[in-house]
Amino acid sequence: MEHRSVELNQETVEAALRGIPLGGLRVFRTVGSTNDEALSWARQGAADLSLVVADEQTAGRGRLGRRWVTPHGVSLAISLILRDLPNAPATSRLVGLGALAVIEAGSSMGLHPIIKWPNDVLLSGRKVAGVLVEATWNGDRLEAAVVGIGVNILSGSVPPQAAIYPAVSIEEAMGRSVDRLLILRQLVASFVAWRPRLSTDEFLRAWESRLAFRQEDVRVARDGQPALTGTLQGLDDDGALLLQVEGALMRLPMGELSLRRADDRIE
Ligand code: BTN
Numbered sequence: 001m002e003h004r005s006v007e008l009n010q011e012t013v014e015a016a017l018r019g020i021p022l023g024g025l026r027v028f029r030t031v032g033s034t035n036d037e038a039l040s041w042a043r044q045g046a047a048d049l050s051l052v053v054a055d056e057q058t059a060g061r062g063r064l065g066r067r068w069v070t071p072h073g074v075s076l077a078i079s080l081i082l083r084d085l086p087n088a089p090a091t092s093r094l095v096g097l098g099a100l101a102v103i104e105a106g107s108s109m110g111l112h113p114i115i116k117w118p119n120d121v122l123l124s125g126r127k128v129a130g131v132l133v134e135a136t137w138n139g140d141r142l143e144a145a146v147v148g149i150g151v152n153i154l155s156g157s158v159p160p161q162a163a164i165y166p167a168v169s170i171e172e173a174m175g176r177s178v179d180r181l182l183i184l185r186q187l188v189a190s191f192v193a194w195r196p197r198l199s200t201d202e203f204l205r206a207w208e209s210r211l212a213f214r215q216e217d218v219r220v221a222r223d224g225q226p227a228l229t230g231t232l233q234g235l236d237d238d239g240a241l242l243l244q245v246e247g248a249l250m251r252l253p254m255g256e257l258s259l260r261r262a263d264d265r266i267e
Pocket residue numbers: 032033034035036057059060061062063064066068070076077078079119120129130131132148149150151
């Protein structure tokens with residue numbers, strides 16, 4: 001498919017985000033990782049809700065040390081800086097904040113994305129976006145957090161061999177070409193709107209209501225520990241997963257975990 005995608009640059013992104021109260025905005029044609037740019041900007045004192053956007057990443061990264069591919073012109077790769085946060089566990093809610101913003105952007109286009117806890121967004125069982133939260137600390141004080149969000153927008157954004165999990169783009173899901181800048185606007189607007197409600201029960205319930213596999217059997221692979229199989233119940237206050245394993249309700253904090261439907265053959 002031939003794509004005519006509007007370039008992401010300081011001017012086009014500024015215009016697309018007009019009226020959304022950001023702390024600052026830096027747009028790059030190419031970077032290693034927007035999370036790295038945001039972390040170094042945060043260390044230099046970037047204001048709360050400063051945003052880094054890149055058209056292309058050459059060293060984008062995902063959870064668990066995985067690569068995240070962001071080719072030129074077809075994806076969204078953004079990182080939002082948050083300051084004045086309470087220490088963990090609030091930081092785990094930030095993963096939910098990023099995922100919920102993607103969900104709402106997708107819903108605004110008539111799609112029905114869901115969250116594969118902790119950080120994947122799925123459309124029809126395939127991965128369309130991922131969230132990576134990183135932080136800078138001053139001793140044991142959280143200085144700033146960075147919420148990195150990558151979304152497959154046009155069909156060229158899906159890696160040819162989507163290694164870990166089958167992937168899809170918004171364009172493929174919609175069956176027509178879509179506007180990256182419009183999706184960016186919806187995404188950032190939703191993020192900014194939820195930000196003041198991060199600690200509320202309303203936020204937690206909104207996040208939880210978009211979880212994939214609720215009341216279904218799932219298998220959770222854990223680094224260095226045996227996998228667990230149980231029924232996915234929901235989230236606790238800290239965004240930890242609640243899993244009914246035989247007679248016990250287990251609480252799994254975010255960490256080196258990955259989740260599959262119990263009967264899923266994907267590894
Ligand atoms: C995952 O699915 O494991 C998370 C993927 C997060 C990718 C985004 S793209 C913008 C930001 N910069 C990065 O290097 N990673 C995140």
